[in-house]
Amino acid sequence: MAALYDLKDRVAIVTGASRGIGRAIAIGLSACGAKVALSSRKEADLKQLAEEISASGGESLVVPCNMGKQEDVERLARTVEEKWGGADIVVNNAATSPYFGPFVETPLDAWDKTMDVNLRGPFLLSSLAAPGMKERGRGKIINISSNEGIDPSAELGAYSVSKAALIGMTKVLAKDLGPFGIQVNCVAPGLTKTDFARALFEDEKLYRYYVGKTALKRHGVPEEIAATVVFFASDESNFITGQTYAVDGGETMA
Numbered sequence: 001m002a003a004l005y006d007l008k009d010r011v012a013i014v015t016g017a018s019r020g021i022g023r024a025i026a027i028g029l030s031a032c033g034a035k036v037a038l039s040s041r042k043e044a045d046l047k048q049l050a051e052e053i054s055a056s057g058g059e060s061l062v063v064p065c066n067m068g069k070q071e072d073v074e075r076l077a078r079t080v081e082e083k084w085g086g087a088d089i090v091v092n093n094a095a096t097s098p099y100f101g102p103f104v105e106t107p108l109d110a111w112d113k114t115m116d117v118n119l120r121g122p123f124l125l126s127s128l129a130a131p132g133m134k135e136r137g138r139g140k141i142i143n144i145s146s147n148e149g150i151d152p153s154a155e156l157g158a159y160s161v162s163k164a165a166l167i168g169m170t171k172v173l174a175k176d177l178g179p180f181g182i183q184v185n186c187v188a189p190g191l192t193k194t195d196f197a198r199a200l201f202e203d204e205k206l207y208r209y210y211v212g213k214t215a216l217k218r219h220g221v222p223e224e225i226a227a228t229v230v231f232f233a234s235d236e237s238n239f240i241t242g243q244t245y246a247v248d249g250g251e252t253m254a
């Protein structure tokens, strides 16, 4: 990726950077030269990644943040502003899915947590990053949705609704911020081997069901999602905005 994209002098924020897809995104952005603010709830995991990035010659900053908490998200934006003058790239990757079962039986607290972390947090972080991006006349916001946001499963209802809304928010942000030279795009991963999807990998029947729906008949790995995110973070995607790109082995097709 480093040979393809030049992100030198760019500052990125990656939420949910401590493991899985977010970790691969942070490593990919750093490999292309970006300074990366690493964010999630668990500081120890982020520090470990920061050490790895530093060992590879990259620069990063650890900012613990629960995306469901307004004060945490505000502190994340403020810390990056104070340290590096604000973010050129925001990757809204952190997400939660606390409930699996019949949609109409979703407990309200699970609904609220899902919407707060998956939707309200990305809205707030994008809003806080926007003024600086407008001032500089450039910026990239990349939302990580899911194939569930395109073709939902009833059992993942609240999560799927939040991910569909994130696709909608991508379009609204793209229209709102486009006149200022800011591109907003969305990546919708399919089944990817991470902790998040562990329950599906451990259940042979469910795994076969989900993999069976893909054209490629396999799951993805975090680096395959990160590659598209880094493209959306780069100048090579400057004429693309408001789009959702499915990286799902051909499970959903536009």
Ligand SMILES: NC(=O)c1ccc[n+]([C@@H]2O[C@H](COP(=O)([O-])OP(=O)(O)OC[C@H]3O[C@@H](n4cnc5c(N)ncnc54)[C@H](OP(=O)(O)O)[C@@H]3O)[C@@H](O)[C@H]2O)c1
Binding pocket: 015, 016, 017, 018, 019, 020, 021, 022, 039, 040, 041, 042, 043, 045, 065, 066, 067, 068, 092, 093, 094, 095, 096, 117, 144, 145, 146, 147, 148, 188, 189, 190, 191, 192, 193, 194, 195, 196, 197
């Ligand atoms: N894996 C898949 O099959 C799949 C498919 C479609 C879409 N996705 C999407 O891809 C993105 C990344 O998922 P993943 O598979 O990489 O998951 P993962 O391996 O479980 O990683 C999730 C990351 O989010 C952080 N996180 C969780 N709750 C948070 C909160 N409230 N505030 C801040 N950070 C939080 C976690 O770190 P801490 O625990 O330290 O907070 C971790 O860094 C998500 O948006 C997910 O919806 C994944």
